[in-house]
Amino acid sequence: LEHCAHRRLLLVLDNCEHVIGAAAELAERLLTHCPGVRILATSREPLGVPGEFLRPLEPLPPGPAHRLFADRAAAARPGFDAGDDPAAVAEICARLDGLPLAIELAAARLRLLTPRQIADRLDDRFRLLTGGARTLLPRQQTLRAVVDWSWDLLDTAERTVLARLSVFAGGCDLDAAEAVCADGATRADIAGTMAALVDKSLVGAEPDPDGMRYRLLETIHEYAAERLAEDPADARATALRHARHYLALTERAEPLLRSAGQLPWIRRFETELDNLRSALHTVIEGEQDAVGTTIAQRMLAALGWFWWLRDYRGEGADWTARILARMPVEPAEGTPEYWPSMRLRMLHVFLLAESTGADRFRTPEHRERAARLKEVFRHGSPETTRFPGMLWPAICFLTGDMEHFHENVDESIANCRRHAGDWETAIPLLMRTHFAIDMTGGLSTVDADLAELDAIAHRVGDRWIRAQVASAAGEAALSRGQYGAARAAYEECLRLAREVGARIEAPFAIARIAETEYCAGNYESAEKLLAEADREADEQGGVYDVNTFSRFLSATLALRRGDLALARTECAAARAASARINVPAQFTAGMDLIETVLDARENGPEAGLARIGGTLAGAVSGHCAERVLAGIAETASLFLADTGRPEESVRILAAASAWRAGQPRSVPEEAALEGLPERTLAALGAAGRARAEAEGRTLTPAEVLSLLGVSGS
Incomplete structure (x- = not known):
């Protein structure tokens, strides 16, 4: 004090943590009596004296870490x-958390191993990273000694909490830490202990949209997990508390994921995704008892919609299959296990359908399972309206048995109206609306459902439901030739899909916008949008629906440009992609039509005429919408005119116009028919053409097929 009292100087106190009390006392006395002195102290924790300013020393960022390793x-x-x-150097530095001493110890191992071998062995880093310089203090010669040094400075409560924190994957918030680490202590005690661990730099704290989040560096996490494993009973109990905490979180959040306030909860699930996976692993892969099985079933049910919405469908199907493998084939009806089991089986089917090829569901085994699920869920009760129960009519799409779909979906809607809320009712309503728009005679029936869906979407607020309703409205507008309205609706769908993070729906909405541009005659814009949809789908690892539809629309654009080779290639690609999903009949009819036109372009109109009857017959048997039937019939009319049969051409064209019931043709459809009326007028005269038109307006699709030489339809 006498020496420093009148001097201006900087005093450095290095590595204070093991003498923290004495260092703090010295610093406070010096600062109190020596106004010209400043102190720079390095320590695992603050000195805790007045006037102290903390400057956390973070791990090395990648650039300096890589340079240190290289040196x-x-x-x-x-x-x-x-x-x-x-890549190996980057992995080493990242997995060692940018800790300089750990990086130096890893680099020293290059006398024996390659960087890739070191990176591959870091799961056992404490045995690997030894052999520091002999001149270092013993606690700095191995990575384990470094962490042992910090562990030995902790009190019993701090050691217990640090060890239990290792059960978390990806960090945690304070509520989770208190719930999981509080065995034998009050929740308030955990907060104080966490603060001490943060001060000692063993737990990192960083701001998060939902509050502070606490993380362990990977090295500390591995060390703490080893310490926890030394007490197997405590390790099992801690893991079970962790699973129960995240079960409570998922069940609390599940209904909120389908509400106007869904975005923070979706973000929360994404933040906690590694913890959710860890909890599932605990109860599915750990000791197989009734408690773990129940927790697993409930958590899987609560996570089902999140997996579907955010495109974790393959992962969800895998978790669901693993718990189903541990359960009886089918619990007895009336037991507590019955409905949870059946809902999980339904969830598994639909998650699997979205992550694997559709053809697997056409086997006798899967058809039998599907038939059983339909039998279970079609009987109206509140249990059958909970997600995914109300989806049971869609099993028809998986098995290809579409005969009773309309009646099935009506049953599901009625059941949801009786026993469920708006959100649940909206799901089968959406199925019915999309199905009706695509079906013969369906377009005129959708307005009431669309109006109800719009009202539900505004009441519920779920952006996914709102996006789906906008998509249905866009599809109806497109079918009616209202291309501006269709584009606006699809753009609303795209905005909402991106807002809610529905990664599959977004590229499909872009592809549908491209379709509206094509129908409006804006071909360059359609091609740009189609390329954008392809890029976005590729970023998601490929989306079968988008790939199929994009290739089909690309074939259509290529055909319009006269690029027959590309049109055939893209059509073949669309067919190949469609094998992975269940495509509607009108899509198949569209691909058939492209191939028919290609045959006509390459081999003459007779070749096209030879195929067009079969194309129309397929669309008729598939109950395709009138605009689809009309488009095929109009192509047939062109082939007939080109082969010298003007009267039949006029009749079929008049029939197609009548089927449209006032709905306009698209710009490319109108362009394809350019000059046809004048040609038939020249061939038949005004009276002859008028007579043929009058005869054609009353023709049914079956009668047109007969004119085209197709019988038995």
Whole structure:
């Protein structure tokens, strides 16, 4: 004090953590009596004296970490070049959390191992990273000694909490830490202990949209997990508390994921995704008892919609299959296990359908399972209206048995109206609306359902439901030739899909916008949008629906340009992609029509005429919408005119116009028929053409098929 009292100087106190009390006392006395003195102290925790300003020393960022590794590696192995395997060097530095001493110890191992071998062995880092310089203090010669040093400075409560924190994957918030680590202590005690661990730099704290989030560096996490494993009973109890906490979170959040306030909860699930996976692993892969099975069933049910919405469908199907494998084939009806089991089986079917090919559901085994699920869920009760129960009519799409779909979906809607809320009712209503728009005679029936869906969407607020309703409205407008309204609706669908993070729906909405541009005659815009949809789908690892539809629309655009080779290639690609999904009949009819037109372009109108009857017959048997039937018939009319049969051409064209019932043709459809009236007028005269038109207006699709030489339809 006498020496420093009148001096201006900086005093450095290095590595204070093991003498923290004495260092704090010294610092406070010096600062109180020596106004010109400033102190720079390094320590695992703050000194805790007045006027202290904390400057956390974070792990090295990637650039400096890589340079440190390269420098120490060159010393250990002369001639070493980090550029030979930069990925391995980056993995080493990242998994060692940018800790300089750990990086130096890893680099020293290059005398024995390659960077890739070191990276592959970091799961056992405490045995691997030894052999520091002999001149270092013993606690700095191995990675384990470094962490042991910090562990030995903790009190019993701090050690217990740090060990239990290792059960978390991806960090946690304070509520979770209190719920999982509080066995034998009050929740308030955990908060104080967490604060001490943060101060000691063993737990990191960083702001999160939902509050502070606490994380362990990977090295500390591995060490703490080893310490927790030393007490197997405590490890099992901690893991079970962790699973129960995240079960409570998922069940609390599940209905909110389908509400106007869904966005924070979706973000929360994404933040906690690794913890959710860890909890599922605990109860599915750990000790197989009734408690774990129940927790697993309930958590899987609560996560089902999140997996569907955010496109974790393959992962969800895998988790669901793993718990189903542990359960009886089918619990007895009336037991507590019955409905949870049946809902999980239904969930598994639909998650699997979205992540694998549709053809697997056409086997006798899957058809039998599907028939059983339909039998269970079609009987109206509140249990059958909970997600995914109300989806049971869609099993028809998986098995290909579409005969009774309309009656089935009506049953599901009626059941949801009796026993469920708006959200549940909207799901089968959407199925019925989309199905009706695509079906013969259906377009005129959808307005009431669309109006009800719009009202439900505004009441519920769920952006996914709102996006689906906008998509249905866009499809109806497109079918009616209202291309501006259709584009606006699809753009609303796209906005909402992106807002809610529905990654599959977004590229499909872009592809549908491209379709509206094509129908309006804006071909360049359609091609740009189609390319955008393809890029976005590729970013998601491929989306079968988008790939199928995009290839089909690309074939259509290529055909319009006269690029027959590309049109055939894209049509073949669309057919190949469609094998992975269940496509509607009108899509199949569209591909058939493209191939028919290609035959006519390459081999003459007779070749097209030879196929067009079969194309129309397929669309008729598939109950395709009138605009689809009309488009095929109009193509047939062109072939007939081109082969010298003007009277039949006029009749079929008049029939097609009548089927449209006032709905306009698209711009490319209108362009394809350009000049046809004048040609038939020249061939038949005004009276002859008028007579043929009058005869044609009353023709049914079956009668047109007869004119085209197709019988038995």
